[in-house]
Amino acid sequence: MSVNASAAANASGIRTSNRGDIVTVVAPFNEVFIRKAKELGGRWDAHEGWWYFPADLTPQVRDLVVDVYGDDGTGPICTVDIEFEESSWRHGKDFMFAGRPIVKAWGRDSGAAPVLGVSILAGEITTGGSVKNWTVRVKDGTIVRMRGVPLRAAEKAQGALPEKVRRVTIHLDRDALLATKADLEKRINELQSELDSINAKLSDNIV
Numbered sequence: 001m002s003v004n005a006s007a008a009a010n011a012s013g014i015r016t017s018n019r020g021d022i023v024t025v026v027a028p029f030n031e032v033f034i035r036k037a038k039e040l041g042g043r044w045d046a047h048e049g050w051w052y053f054p055a056d057l058t059p060q061v062r063d064l065v066v067d068v069y070g071d072d073g074t075g076p077i078c079t080v081d082i083e084f085e086e087s088s089w090r091h092g093k094d095f096m097f098a099g100r101p102i103v104k105a106w107g108r109d110s111g112a113a114p115v116l117g118v119s120i121l122a123g124e125i126t127t128g129g130s131v132k133n134w135t136v137r138v139k140d141g142t143i144v145r146m147r148g149v150p151l152r153a154a155e156k157a158q159g160a161l162p163e164k165v166r167r168v169t170i171h172l173d174r175d176a177l178l179a180t181k182a183d184l185e186k187r188i189n190e191l192q193s194e195l196d197s198i199n200a201k202l203s204d205n206i207v
Contacts, residue, residue, distance in 0.1 A: 012148045013100070013117075014073035015050075016065055018194075023058045024050040025065055026073075028100045031093070033068040040064065069099040070153020074184060078151045079171040081121065086140035087164035088129075095136050097146055097162065098153035108134035117147040138164070 015026040025042075026049060027033060040060060042053045053061050065072040082097055089095040092105045092112070103112040105127050112125045123142025129135040151170070158168040 012069075012071065012073060012077045012150055014065065014069050014071060014150070016062055016072045016074070018055060018058060019052075021055050022052045023055050023061050024048070024052045025061060026050045027065060027069060030068055030096070030099050030101075033064065033099065036064055036068070069150060070156060071150030073150075074187065076151045076172075077148050078154050078173060079145060079147045080149050080154045080157075081167075081169040081171070082144045082146065082165055083167040083169075084123070084138045084140075084142045084144070085164045085166050087138045089136040089138070090129075091134060092127075092136040094163075095138070097144075097165075098149050098157065100146070100149075102144055102146065103136060105134075105136050107131070112136050114144070119145045121145050 013026070013028045015024075017024050024045075025037070037051050037053075040053055040057055042051045042061075044051055062072045080097070092101075092103065095102055101115055102118055103114055103125055105112045108127055108129055108131050110127055112127050114120055114125075121143040124139040125142060125144075126137050126139075127134055128137050151172075154168065154170050157165070158170060161168065
């Protein structure tokens with residue numbers, strides 16, 4: 001089934017955009033990203049659903065997004081199957097892949113529900129422990145499918161397996177790759193327009 005360009009380009013849930021005097025970031029919840037975004041002086045806009053920063057910090061912001069999520073939303077995406085060893089994660093923290101949470105859990109008795117774009121293909125993920133120190137528990141051999149993963153992040157994980165991960169299998173989506181290509185071409189045209197505008201202003205000043 002084909003998908004339109006905008007849907008495929010946003011499938012990773014990551015988007016870094018320049019908007020005049022600010023640069024904005026839409027990305028999945030991640031405590032490391034939030035902490036470092038604040039250190040850069042970023043602010044959260046609840047109405048728009050994005051973080052925003054001064055535009056002169058664009059290189060640093062894009063580096064931060066790549067560091068946490070493996071991509072800034074401009075690269076190709078893929079689907080991955082992740083096989084886990086038996087493991088336990090206190091309060092569910094760090095039970096992530098490519099900077100994105102795998103399940104939602106709120107406490108010992110809440111159970112663990114896959115987040116949007118994630119399916120449990122085999123095994124089991126539950127919650128347990130004590131009320132105060134609850135954990136997310138993963139049964140040995142559990143296989144999780146995660147969609148919309150930046151390809152660079154998936155390849156990095158495949159080459160150096162994260163903690164408690166036994167295997168990472170990558171599935172490429174031709175439609176998504178074509179959509180990413182179209183999105184990049186659009187962005188190149190936008191950047192060229194911005195450069196033309198700056199050059200025109202500089203020429204006016206010289207005259």
